[in-house]
Amino acid sequence: MKAFKSTCSGTDTQHNSKHSSTSHNCNTKNKQTNPKEPKFVKRTLDKMTYDFASIENKYSYLFDDHSTLDKDDIFKKVFKYFNKAETALRNKTKLKELKLFSSKIIKELNTKLTISLVSPKENIKSGVDDIELTFSLRLNDMDKVIHNLNKTSGVKNCMHHKRKGYNEYNNKFEFKFRKGGAFIIYYKKNNAGTQIEKCFLSFRPSEAPLSSINKFFFIIKESIGTGNYKSFLKSIKVIRKDLCIEIYDVPSNLILVDTKSKIKNISVFDNANSFHGTTYLGNDRNSHTAIYCMTRKLLDKVNKKYGDNIVNKIMESVSRVYCGTKIERRLKSNQQRSMSTSIKHLECINGHQFDNLQFYSPRVFNELSEAMIRKILIKGFAKRHETFTNKELSKLKPILGSHLLHFEHEDVCDELTSYLLAIKKVIISPKVKLK
Structure with missing residues (x-):
């Protein structure tokens, strides 16, 4: 287990909107083909059952049925070599002598990444990782909503620790759904405790199937009535939405991606003499882009909350352990003036910046010195202007010019718009049961 954890970097995911609206349900029935998985679910606590549903939705690429894959799949070898590369970094041995940087492996990685970028509909998973909004609701209506959520089957009221920067809210609730998804509600009462001054809601469509989103908002509608629900919808202000793409099988540290325009604020979370983690392009207080290995993030998150034993059980239950690299564009309304905050314009993705991304072939590594490769792996490609002489x-400049890859970003944007429209539909008109 420890060996695997070192293969994917990242610190800090999604319904698959890449095919059709039916895929939004994220119903991974394929798990029934793996006999180990039901045993894992039965052995875990009830709280893990709810969390596992969200994990399975967000990290579906780990749980899909890949039983037809060749046991000698080239990408299994990639991660074996990648693990050795991290050891080489720590021991300061030569990287270019490793199989990870052999012409065969680099060629395979180049082919995989090129195909993914040229045909994202078939090879890249696009979606929405997070949505945050503010709204208005009377205190007695909020009490009804909380009461009905508490008594709804398949919904669990969980302990939630306040996020940094949200201390002004003196009431907090987190409702987890058995089919996946967590909906976090914060609200602040006035000094007399008779009225609500501010309300905040956060949920991750990457973890919640459309049926959970529909159910949550239907409970609100049923609790406060149709008339008040219309007022509730008008009061909504979308203050953040995280758009994302996921690229599989190419380690995040070997994906050379940057922006066409110069970014003033670039930060990389790194470990001394080890692979770098999350790269942030832009100031994280405003709209920005984040790039990280989602597989490592999952393992870090689960390990922190449940311990190594649960991590091992998860890895026993999955049929694939290849890396998933996530690129998120986190849109915040405080900076994106062109971003409408109305729920009616939820599908608006102005400022998405996917058209501003530039990808370069892994073949670049074949032409770099040992010192340059080491700087990229430890400090990140985006920081090269600070770390390179x-x-x-x-x-490097002419090398990058000859290895620029084409990215069909318009296909990604179409998928994101389509998926946001589906989310908007169930928020505005939630049904008793989503068909």
């Missing part, structure tokens, strides 16, 4: 930058 002028001589190294001069050498």
Whole structure:
């Protein structure tokens, strides 16, 4: 288990909107083909059952049935070599002598990444990781909503620790759904405790199937009545939505991606003499882009909450352990003036910046010195202007120019718009039961 954890970098995911609206349900029935998985679910506590549903939705690429894959699949070898590369980084041994940087492996990674970027509908998973909004609701109506959520079968009221920056809210609830998804409600009462001054809601469509989103908002509608629900919808202000794409099988540290325009604020979370983690392009207080290995993030998150034993059980139950690299564009309304905050315009993705991304072939590594490769793996490709010498930058510029890859970003944007429209539909008109 420890060996695997070192293969994917990242610190800090999604319904698959890449095919059709039916895929939004994220119903991974394929898990029934793996005999180990039901045993894992039965052995875990009830709280893990709810969390596991969200994990299975968000990290569906780990749980899909890949039983037809060749046991000698090239990408299994990639991660075996990748693990050895991290050891080499720590021991300061030569990286270019490792099989990870052999011409065969680099060729395979180049082919995989090129195909993914040219045909994202078939090879890249696009979606919405997070939505945050504010709204208005009377205190007695909020009490009804909380009461009905508490008594709804398949919904669990869980302990929630306040996020950093949300201390002004003196009431907090987190409702987890058995089919996946957690809906976090914060609200602040006035000093007399008779009225609500501010309300905040956060949920992750990456973890919640459309049926859970529909059910949550239907409970609100049934609790406060149709007339008040219309007022509730008018009061909604969408303050954040995280758009994302997921690229599989190519380690995040070997995906050379940057932006066409210069970014003033670039930060990379890294470990000394080890693979770098999350890269942030832009100031995280405003709209920005984050790039990280979602597989490592999952393992870190589960390990922190449940311990190594649960992590091992998860890894026993999955049929695939290849890396998933996530690129998120986190849109915040405080900066995106063109971003409408009305729920009626939820599908608006102005400022998405996917058209501003530039990808370069892994073949770049074949032409770099040992020192340059080491700097990229530890400090991140986006930080090269700070870590490379002028001589190294001069050498790199023509290499990048000859290895630029085409990214069909318009297909990704179409998928994101379509998925946001589906979410908007169930929020505005939730049904008793989603068909």
